[in-house]
Amino acid sequence: MIPAEFDYRVAGSVEEAIGLLSGNEDAKLIAGGHSLIPLMKTRLARPSMLIDVARVPGLTGVARDGGTLRIGAMTRWHDLERDPVLREHCPIVAEAAGQVGDPQVRHAGTIGGSVAHCDPASDIPAVLLALDAVIVAQGPGGTRRIAASECFEGFFQSALAHDEVLTAVEVPVLDGAGCAYVKFNQRAIDWAIVAVAAVVRHSGGTISEARIALTNMGTTPVRARAAEAAMAGASGDAIAAAAALADQGTDPPEDTFAGAEYRRNLARVLTLRAVERAMGA
Amino acid sequence: MRITLTVNGRAHEVDVEPRDLLVYVLRERLGLTGTNIGCDTSTCGSCTVHVDGESIKSCTLLAVQCDGRAITTIEGLANGALHPVQEAFTSEHALQCGFCTPGMIMAAASRLNEVKDPTEEQIREGLEGNLCRCTGYHNIVKAVQKAAAAG
Ligand SMILES: Cc1cc2nc3c(=O)[nH]c(=O)nc-3n(C[C@H](O)[C@H](O)[C@H](O)COP(=O)(O)OP(=O)(O)OC[C@H]3O[C@@H](n4cnc5c(N)ncnc54)[C@H](O)[C@@H]3O)c2cc1C
Ligand code: FES
Ligand code: FES
Numbered sequence: 001m002i003p004a005e006f007d008y009r010v011a012g013s014v015e016e017a018i019g020l021l022s023g024n025e026d027a028k029l030i031a032g033g034h035s036l037i038p039l040m041k042t043r044l045a046r047p048s049m050l051i052d053v054a055r056v057p058g059l060t061g062v063a064r065d066g067g068t069l070r071i072g073a074m075t076r077w078h079d080l081e082r083d084p085v086l087r088e089h090c091p092i093v094a095e096a097a098g099q100v101g102d103p104q105v106r107h108a109g110t111i112g113g114s115v116a117h118c119d120p121a122s123d124i125p126a127v128l129l130a131l132d133a134v135i136v137a138q139g140p141g142g143t144r145r146i147a148a149s150e151c152f153e154g155f156f157q158s159a160l161a162h163d164e165v166l167t168a169v170e171v172p173v174l175d176g177a178g179c180a181y182v183k184f185n186q187r188a189i190d191w192a193i194v195a196v197a198a199v200v201r202h203s204g205g206t207i208s209e210a211r212i213a214l215t216n217m218g219t220t221p222v223r224a225r226a227a228e229a230a231m232a233g234a235s236g237d238a239i240a241a242a243a244a245l246a247d248q249g250t251d252p253p254e255d256t257f258a259g260a261e262y263r264r265n266l267a268r269v270l271t272l273r274a275v276e277r278a279m280g281a
Numbered sequence: 282m283r284i285t286l287t288v289n290g291r292a293h294e295v296d297v298e299p300r301d302l303l304v305y306v307l308r309e310r311l312g313l314t315g316t317n318i319g320c321d322t323s324t325c326g327s328c329t330v331h332v333d334g335e336s337i338k339s340c341t342l343l344a345v346q347c348d349g350r351a352i353t354t355i356e357g358l359a360n361g362a363l364h365p366v367q368e369a370f371t372s373e374h375a376l377q378c379g380f381c382t383p384g385m386i387m388a389a390a391s392r393l394n395e396v397k398d399p400t401e402e403q404i405r406e407g408l409e410g411n412l413c414r415c416t417g418y419h420n421i422v423k424a425v426q427k428a429a430a431a432g
Pocket of ligand 1: 028029030031032033034035036037038053073099100101102105108109110111112113114116117121122123124160164165166167189190191192322323324341
């Protein structure tokens with residue numbers, strides 16, 4: 001399968017990419033290409049121009065600035081999985097990156113491409129939601145910071161405008177909180193049927209705060225608010241009871257892998273597993 | 282568009298359309314048909330090659346994305362003698378029809394570059410992106426273990 005014809009430009013800077021996007025309604029950015037090229041091969045996407053931003057200087061790597069870790073948008077899963085700063089201070093991002101696709105996919109795909117693509121089954125959006133991450137985008141009018149809770153607007157629909165380039169993702173240094181990303185899929189390389197991201201503050205077996213976000217339980221990643229509320233102050237059996245509320249307020253999809261009821265059950269079971277793992281169990 | 286690809290150590294200047302996938306340029310323009318096309322949907326791994334030393338599925342990559350980069354295909358893996366993974370695939374009977382083999386070997390070689398002394402689980406994880414329709418996984422894993430031990 002070969003994509004339809006298009007023009008190809010390599011952007012030397014973010015500004016150049018913005019300029020090219022502004023002048024062409026059907027232009028699209030390309031990073032790793034591992035979401036976009038499959039769509040172009042099947043003609044589900046037919047951009048007239050691709051602007052390659054994978055090699056724009058300054059858009060890769062992880063840097064610590066006080067209590068924040070700034071992840072370059074064009075950092076690949078492979079590099080996130082191994083990044084020592086991330087593994088020490090926000091391991092859930094490295095853990096989720098290591099569960100994306102397979103090694104070949106992780107050598108190509110980027111965090112920024114995934115955030116912009118907004119596939120409800122992709123892994124990193126729920127992690128960013130649980131972390132209260134910030135998405136940094138640059139457009140003709142300057143730089144804008146978007147809260148993760150505002151970024152994933154709908155089915156394959158992010159809050160980015162056509163002429164905005166995602167430049168970084170900012171996540172907090174998690175020192176003192178436990179975290180885990182638990183993904184359930186059928187075959188090794190598959191997307192999640194359901195997955196759960198949990199960030200938990202606790203001491204002596206009692207939870208003070210749990211932030212829980214679910215992958216593929218709706219058209220966007222969602223926070224499990226009822227479970228989160230019940231987790232605050234919970235210990236022992238009360239944690240399991242709180243996890244049983246994880247599917248409240250969700251509208252899970254039905255597909256060849258699973259029906260909605262099965263997904264609801266997975267959300268409850270995986271939430272308990274994720275919270276227990278985040279607490280070091 | 283004119284691009285430069287260094288394939289198996291040799292620089293090639295090729296005229297490509299932006300929409301040409303790397304796997305087609307390798308097979309049809311450069312005549313390197315060792316890299317197979319199985320699914321054409323980034324699922325099976327039979328098109329795996331190395332770009333700058335790392336495994337990637339060449340059916341899901343535009344040739345223009347690789348401008349200026351170094352590509353290794355199965356034809357270029359042997360360096361005088363067979364690569365240890367190739368050697369072990371023959372001695373451990375790790376291929377049946379052989380269709381998945383070039384991709385399996387490229388994926389395994391990339392894994393061994395990244396993880397020295399891998400556990401069986403790490404080898405299996407490293408091959409997650411590759412399917413063998415003859416289902417010969419057991420001997421494939423044994424071969425990669427043998428290659429890892431050989432260094
Ligand atoms: C076999 C296979 C298995 C996979 N399994 C998983 C999985 O288990 N979990 C998972 O989460 N993902 C999975 N993926 C998707 C993979 O992670 C993609 O690489 C990722 O979603 C997109 O990143 P990319 O860099 O490849 O983006 P691209 O495909 O290049 O781009 C995707 C979209 O983002 C836009 N874009 C790219 N860069 C920017 C930017 N800087 N600013 C604004 N917009 C931008 C593009 O215009 C396009 O619309 C899989 C993919 C494959 C092929
Ligand atoms: S042909 Fe590329 S992954 Fe199957
Ligand atoms: S040996 Fe036949 S597909 Fe693997």
